[in-house]
Amino acid sequence: MSHSAQAKAQYNFNKLQKRLRRHTGQAIADFNMIEEGDRIMVCLSGGKDSYTLLDILQNLQRSAPVRFELFAVNLDQKQPGFPEHVLPEYLDGLGIEYKIVEEDTYSIVKDKVPEGKTTCSLCSRLRRGILYRTAKELGATKIALGHHRDDMIETLFLNMFYGGKMKGMPAKLMSDDGQHMVIRPLAYCKEADISAYAQQKEFPIIPCNLCGSQENLQRQNIKAMLQQWHKESPGRIESIFTAMQNVVPSHMADTSLFNFAQLQTGEVIDGGDIALDKAQFDTPTVPEEEHSDSGVKIQAIEL
Known part of the structure; x- marks a missing residue:
């Protein structure tokens, strides 16, 4: 590679890293994910997303206005052929505190789920319980x-099509028993950016093959639909995510969120009746590069 090509590649990598830092810092600030003195357990699966999460959090930790600890936890589910050496070697190289938790969830899943059925749901529930227990044992605050x-x-x-609920995945969540706070600092980050970052960082990716590379078909169908929308109408995905941040209960149909029964003539409702001109929906879609990187308004806030 020529010197100019190397310089360009480094420039593009720096730009990508800065974008991931900015979006992660913004999500942390918006949802107050990290506070002074937090001890954060980073769940490391060996996939691109969790590697990127740990890397960006370590990067932000060096310049954060608050002090917080990071430690990594991996759940070894005793999958046949799982490369047990990969994560310890990687984490030893980082010099970070970590724990490998060994639990044979593989046998449980294979025993409980009929052949050919999706195992993701049971596997996820088992992992969640083990991770909550580990967080308590190791004194994690998040x-x-x-x-x-x-x-x-x-x-x-997925929830709209298959569950009949207008429900997403929260950026910050309290466990049902009120003992554990779960945070998702990459909430504003695009998967494409994470994939590119993981590839350039050459993380030692470990594929999830607990179920023989079985895919959650419903999620894969949704992903394919969104990818097709993105191809046909660049900017639509950004608009959807922005909509998730701008919910107007008075214009939905959930009577538990808005008291339609008591609505009286003359009452002024925030975000009330707005006449929508058909022309609003006939204008050309704005190309993706003209949108903000995450589809949200990003302020110059960085941890």
Whole structure:
């Protein structure tokens, strides 16, 4: 590679890293994910998302206005052929505190789920319980997961299409028992950016093959639909994510969120009746590069 090509590649990498830092810092600020003295357990699966999460959080930690600790946890589910040496070698190289938790969830899933059925749901529940227990044992104040913007959008449509709920994946979540706070610092980050970053950083990716590379078909169908929309109408995905941040209960149909029964003539409702001109929906779609990087208004806030 020529010197000019190397310089250009480095410039593009720096730009990508800065964008991921900015979006992560903005999500942390918007949802107050990290506070002074936090001890954050980063769940490391060996996939591109969790590697990127740990890397960006370590990067932000060096310049953050608050002090917080990071430690990594990996759940070794005893999958046949799982490369047990990969993560310890990687984490030893980083010099970060970590723990490998060994639990044979593989046998449980294979025993409980009939052949050919999707195992993701049971596997996820088992992992969640083990990670909550580990967080308590190791004194974690927050549990950080590597879900990104695309995961959140896909979950919204999964719940709409298959669950009958307008429900997404929260950037910050309290566990049902009130003991664990789960955060998703990559909430504003695009999967494409994360994939590019992981490739350039050459993270030692470990594929999830617990179920023989079985895919959650419903999620894959949603992902394919969104990719097709993005191809046909650049900017649509950004608009969907922005819509998730701009919910108007008075213009939905959930009577538990808005008191339609008591609505009286003369009452002024925030975001009330706006006449929509058909021309609003006939204008050309703005190319993606003209949108903000995450589809949200980004302020100059960086941890």
